[in-house]
Each structure stands twice: as structure tokens, then as C-alpha cells.
Amino acid sequence: MNFLAIDDDPLCLDDLRLTLAEAAPDCCCACFSSPAQALAYAQTHPIDAAFLDIEMGDVSGLALAKQLKDLQPDLHVIFVTGYEKYAVSAFALHASGYLLKPVDTDELKRELTFLYGDIPAPHAIRVQTFGGFEVWVNGAPLAFSRAKAKELFACLIDRRGAGLTTREACSLLWEDGVYNIARKNYFQTIVHDLRSTLRQAGIEHILVKSHNSISVRADEFDCDSYRFLDGEPQAVNSYRHNYLPSYSWAEFSVGKMEGL
Template structure:
């Protein structure tokens, strides 16, 4: 892991560098007393994690974070500051973490561990895409429902087929029977042979759509039930419910807005830790 630390206060920078050396003996860390020098380094070297002070002369830490993310979008930004009033601004930049000075060693190790786990997940997704695995499938539920395969939008012949997939995503691996699915998708409409037949055609259409992009393992079909395989998709709401701070920050109160039945899931999304 290649880490940079930026702080215009020399003593604070030295303390952080010593802490980083203890926290990651096998890693590499570089300290900079100015934003300009840190930015120059990042223009020529891959950086995994950047620990940034916020209040600095010239280019402050928030502006530096923006520039660093433009250079290397996958870089993890962790702010280290004496002032907690910057937390909202920090996470609006999709910061991975936020530490208050003086840095506590346990908290520093926690942030490094989390960043390392996120890097491992990213590598696993990249490996899955390269090998044609189902991790190629990315699902967006916030601010509208969309599905991407190899970062290309997945097209559906029928809007109800897309809604069926959204319903399965919402259940996060819990199976749903034909009768239950019909009750959700058609609300007050009577459950009859015609409805069951149409639902079967939706299932066939969904399978055909997934087969066309070699992602058929995303949906698990049993005798009279369907379920999503949560491990086969990279989904924003799953990351949110797992407490991922980046996913938490990306949620702006809009979850599957096109589907009225999703309103019943909003309490779970808004308060995942109750």
C-alpha cells in the first residue's frame, strides 16, 4: 500500500508519519508539508490512500482532495484535522474516513484496514470482469434503478421485467414466490391464471436478458420461487446496509423511486442500524 500524508504543521506531520510506519510496517508512506508537492507526487505515482489535513495555506485539504480524486478516482481520502465542523464537507467529497487530531492508533489502523478491504473488493470486481464472472454486474438503486454489465447499461424489452429484477434486488437474496411477486407487481389485481402466465413470461424474459450478457447466475430460480444472488452483484444499497461510508454518503433519500412498493423498504434504508 502506497500512502501519502499532507500537513503543513511539521510536528503533526512527523507524528502521523511515525504512526503510519507502526500501523503498516510493510507499506510505503510519504509525507508532504504542502498541497502542491503532494499533488506533484500524485501526478507521477499511484497512491492508494491520502491522509490530508484540512486547514492548510494556499490549497486547503478539501481542494487538494478534489484534485487528487480527479487524478486518481480510486484513491482513498482520509481527512486528519483538529476541527470536526468539516465532516459534512469531507464526506461530500466521498472521503473514506475522517480522523481528529491527535490521531488514535486504533482508529488509524481501522481506517487503513477499511481502505485495504475496499481496495481488495475493487480488485475482486476487476478480476471478475476480466474473467467474465457475475461481479461484472453493477446495480444502482439510488436516484433511479439501473443495471450495468461491464459498465454498459442493460436494456430490458419490458418495463415489468426490469421491475421484477428491482424487486428481487430489494429482497437481497430472500426468495419470493410467484403469488407473492404478483401481489407486489400488480397490487390489487386479482391473482388468476392470466396473471400467472404473464408472470412466467416475465421470468423467461428476465432469464433471456441475463443470458444474453452471460450473467444468468445473478438470479436463482427454484420450483416456485426466485431470488437474487447478492454475491453476484455490486449493489449500492447492499453497500449502504453494510455501513460502507461512501455508499451511505451517496444516498440522498431516493431509493427505487419509480416503484410504489419500494416505499415499504424506505424505513429499512433510512435506518439500517436500528
């Protein structure tokens, strides 16, 4: 689902963003403190629901709602305000919902369930590449027994489903190392260790191993950099030039990402 959140108070906007992320973890939420910027965004991006403050300086959320509905008649408008007095006016505009600040996660879930039915559960596997490489399975951090196994998994995430040969993997994991039988054998130990780690977590299925290639099933997990490359506003806004900072081989991908 694609959401739009607009509030001229940065703290309230951030609180709404976090509440939306808790209520609908797989949603894509574009947040704006400027109504004009939000309106420009709505001209080129599909929106399922817009969450609007009502009092925003010189701009009325009620007027903005009408402009958004003119652009996208099917979108739902949910007003988020600190005042009950606007409820009649809001529903006169056929608003889908009316929430009082601070927004409670359960109340927001009820509102979304009323509009869309049950909200899909988030991915069981979540991968973080911005600010450091970490993996969570059902909310628990995945512990790697070898640093090289963790780095290999980061390499595979970076490939986004493309295969990585043994020689390519060794050149990335040991940049100055000699590629020989001993290195190949040690690499197989790393692969075995990675598979064991994933198996213990119940997610070995995301690893694809062929004769001389290894890859991941990129559609089996949520990844911040994948969402960034897909243009998701929340992921784009969270990027701070910090993609896999611990691994020098990631610099090539950084160049591609920042050239977008």
C-alpha cells in the first residue's frame, strides 16, 4: 500500500510515520511537511490513502484533501488532528477516517482494517544494508558464527539474486588473496557455515546453490536497499551514503546507487 502523510509539525509527522510503520509494516509512506510538495508528489505517484493534518499554517488540510481527491478520486483521506471540531467538515468531504493526535497504533490498525481488511504481515526476514549489515528473522537478530559467512551473505544480498561464482566470491572476500585449492576449500567451509546458520533459523530456502554458483531468492525477504532501488520514498529518505560501510567491495554498488 502507498500512503501519503502530511503535517507541518516535524515531530507529529515523524510520530505518524512511525505509527504507520507499526500498523502496516509493508506499506510505502511518503512524508511531507509542505502541502505543496505533497500535492506535486501526488501528481506523479499512485496513493492508496492520505493522512492529513487539518491546521497547517496558511493551508487548510480540508482544502488539500479536495485537491488530492481531484487528482486521485479513489484515494482514501484520513484526517489526523488534535481537534474534534473539524469532524463534521471532514466527513462532508467524504473522508474515510478521522483520528485524533497522538495517533494510537491500535486505532490506526482498526482504521486500516476497516478500509482494506486484515493488513498483511511483514516479511519474516528483514535485511538492513544502510548503516551496517544486519539480518532479522521474525524480529530476532541472526547470529553468524563466522565473520566471513556474514560477509558472504552480504555479497549475495548485494547481487540481488544474481549468481556469484566461487572465483568471484573469493576475489571479493579476500581481495589480496591468491586463488588456489586451499582458498577454494576454505570458501566451501564458509558456504557450509552460512547454510548451517540459515538452516538453524529456518530460512535455508532463501539460498540457491548450483554447481559453481550461489545466490539468494531476492523476493523472499525485505531489504532496505532493494526498496531504495525500487524508488520507495521512505527508503530513499533513509539513505545517508552508508551502504554496507564495512565492506570495501560495496563501493562499486554505492557508485551505482548514488548515480541514480
